[in-house]
Amino acid sequence: MKPLLQSETFVRIAAPLAVGITLFVLWEVGFRLASVPVYLFPKPSDIFASFVHNGPSLFRALLVTLRVTLQAFAAAVIIGTLIAFMFVQSRAIEVSLFPYAVLLQVTPVVAIAPLIIILVKNTQLSLTICATLVALFPIISNTTLGLRSVDPGLANYFRMNRASRLKTLIKLRIPGALPYFFGGLRISSGLALIGAVVAEFVAGTGGRSSGLAYEILDAGFTLDIPRMFAALFLITLTGVCLFAAMGVLSRLALANWHESEIRTET
Amino acid sequence: MNALVPGEPLDESGQRMLAGGERPPAVEVLSAEKVFSNGTRGLAPIDLSIAEGEFLTLIGPSGCGKSTLLKLIANLIEPSDGRLLWWRGDFSQVGQEGRRFAFVFQEATLMPWARVDANVRLPLELANLAKAKAAPLVAEAIERVGLSAFVRHFPRQLSGGMKMRVSIARALVTKPNLLLMDEPFGALDEFTRNRLDADLIRLWWDGRLTTVFVTHSIYEAVFLSTRIIVMAANPGRIFRTMTIDEPQPRDEGFRDSPKFAAYCRELSTWLAEASLPSASGGLP
Numbered sequence: 001m002k003p004l005l006q007s008e009t010f011v012r013i014a015a016p017l018a019v020g021i022t023l024f025v026l027w028e029v030g031f032r033l034a035s036v037p038v039y040l041f042p043k044p045s046d047i048f049a050s051f052v053h054n055g056p057s058l059f060r061a062l063l064v065t066l067r068v069t070l071q072a073f074a075a076a077v078i079i080g081t082l083i084a085f086m087f088v089q090s091r092a093i094e095v096s097l098f099p100y101a102v103l104l105q106v107t108p109v110v111a112i113a114p115l116i117i118i119l120v121k122n123t124q125l126s127l128t129i130c131a132t133l134v135a136l137f138p139i140i141s142n143t144t145l146g147l148r149s150v151d152p153g154l155a156n157y158f159r160m161n162r163a164s165r166l167k168t169l170i171k172l173r174i175p176g177a178l179p180y181f182f183g184g185l186r187i188s189s190g191l192a193l194i195g196a197v198v199a200e201f202v203a204g205t206g207g208r209s210s211g212l213a214y215e216i217l218d219a220g221f222t223l224d225i226p227r228m229f230a231a232l233f234l235i236t237l238t239g240v241c242l243f244a245a246m247g248v249l250s251r252l253a254l255a256n257w258h259e260s261e262i263r264t265e266t
Numbered sequence: 267m268n269a270l271v272p273g274e275p276l277d278e279s280g281q282r283m284l285a286g287g288e289r290p291p292a293v294e295v296l297s298a299e300k301v302f303s304n305g306t307r308g309l310a311p312i313d314l315s316i317a318e319g320e321f322l323t324l325i326g327p328s329g330c331g332k333s334t335l336l337k338l339i340a341n342l343i344e345p346s347d348g349r350l351l352w353w354r355g356d357f358s359q360v361g362q363e364g365r366r367f368a369f370v371f372q373e374a375t376l377m378p379w380a381r382v383d384a385n386v387r388l389p390l391e392l393a394n395l396a397k398a399k400a401a402p403l404v405a406e407a408i409e410r411v412g413l414s415a416f417v418r419h420f421p422r423q424l425s426g427g428m429k430m431r432v433s434i435a436r437a438l439v440t441k442p443n444l445l446l447m448d449e450p451f452g453a454l455d456e457f458t459r460n461r462l463d464a465d466l467i468r469l470w471w472d473g474r475l476t477t478v479f480v481t482h483s484i485y486e487a488v489f490l491s492t493r494i495i496v497m498a499a500n501p502g503r504i505f506r507t508m509t510i511d512e513p514q515p516r517d518e519g520f521r522d523s524p525k526f527a528a529y530c531r532e533l534s535t536w537l538a539e540a541s542l543p544s545a546s547g548g549l550p
Contacts, residue, residue, distance in 0.1 A: 151375065153371055153373055153375035154375050154377060156371075156375075157369075157371070157375055157388075158392070160340070160342065160369060161388075161389055161392040161393070162392070163392045167391075167392060171377075171388070171391070171392075172377070175377065175379045175380075176379075178379070256379070256420050257378045257379045257420050257421070257422060258378070258379075
């Protein structure tokens with residue numbers, strides 16, 4: 001019993017799980033006793049029943065949202081990294097273009113989504129563009145910061161050895177930027193999902209290619225509150241999974257050397 | 267003896283000159299001075315000849331220009347006036363066989379993401395040497411600093427002294443003829459520093475390296491050097507020169523000898539004099 005409780009991994013999983021289960025039980029029992037009607041606020045059991053009942057359509061919607069999210073995330077990583085590389089090439093480029101990168105960050109996606117949806121015919125593509133715009137900035141700013149944060153001693157050493165720009169980039173700047181880059185990935189993965197959902201809300205696409213946002217809208221129209229909760233739950237779960245996946249990636253890449261991923265033995 | 271041509275290896279008899287004179291010079295500083303852009307005179311014109319095989323130590327109060335002089339020798343900065351010669355040639359020939367130098371910084375400056383062998387391989391990689399060709403050189407350099415058991419370790423798994431050893435191996439892997447060290451053991455505890463000093467003497471002796479070493483430690487300077495240059499500040503200049511003519515390679519026995527204590531005492535007096543305002547021509 002004792003060694004299990006002292007194991008950090010066990011506590012890290014068990015403690016939040018215990019909180020979650022307690023909340024669910026309180027929610028179920030409390031709402032049952034107060035007999036809150038299902039169309040106002042459903043109980044966990046209602047949501048679960050809705051999951052079973054609407055399983056296939058919810059799952060299809062999840063895949064649609066997930067596809068938009070992952071496409072947007074991939075596009076943001078590629079474009080953001082390229083822009084960051086461009087920024088570190090010269091201070092002049094960064095100074096003249098960075099304010100426009102900030103525009104990306106401060107413009108709400110809901111405000112530009114209608115424009116993009118009108119301009120781009122293909123709905124899937126327009127949704128992906130919206131989500132990409134949302135996810136782009138953290139990658140740009142973090143990767144730029146990382147590529148700039150070179151250990152001055154090492155930079156000096158590379159200069160003394162007459163290392164070419166390319167060698168310095170590959171051997172020094174890129175490895176040094178990885179911790180920042182992975183920090184950007186964690187933020188950006190969540191933003192890609194938010195962007196995908198928000199854009200779909202604005203687009204309001206129905207039919208076979210509709211995602212979880214449309215499920216929520218549709219459930220709202222038909223007052224099917226448990227289905228709304230089920231879709232919401234799936235979105236949350238997707239976000240958590242994405243975040244966890246980024247954590248695993250980061251650990252794989254940095255575990256051996258970077259302070260953020262080193263587990264100290266005590 | 268004087269017929270030795272520049273770049274010729276030292277003779278095999280094991281007889282090595284201890285301080286200047288009959289060995290061909292590895293580096294010559296010819297009236298080189300340094301005035302910084304803010305007008306400070308970092309170094310007054312300096313004349314200094316560093317013979318091949320010498321272990322030359324630069325010591326002095328802060329601001330005396332010892333690091334500046336070392337950077338001039340490494341061609342990291344240019345003299346404001348005067349010039350330097352490396353193996354009786356200009357810097358463009360440095361890097362050729364027999365005219366290589368390596369620099370060891372105050373910090374180990376290792377790549378935290380790379381294992382020990384990859385860190386040591388770095389200068390060869392930057393010189394575009396193939397991995398297969400570099401491997402035996404890397405293994406040998408790591409062996410020479412006694413870290414063969416830690417080849418696959420990451421820097422953070424090593425102690426400060428071991429990191430410094432990796433840094434020295436990274437310098438040795440290019441087979442330098444001249445080793446420039448800027449307070450390399452300054453951040454280490456005394457015990458580790460003494461051990462590294464003893465190992466450095468062996469590396470210097472076995473590798474027939476010319477070494478220019480900057481330190482703040484009187485004991486370290488006396489233990490390691492064949493010649494010590496005491497510098498004074500305002501402007502930075504050579505104050506006095508001490509030759510330590512003791513048998514090589516030295517070991518811990520030298521550290522306990524009365525002679526060692528006498529050298530240290532004298533050097534300490536000189537350093538105190540070099541730090542006086544009258545010696546510095548201004549405030550200390």
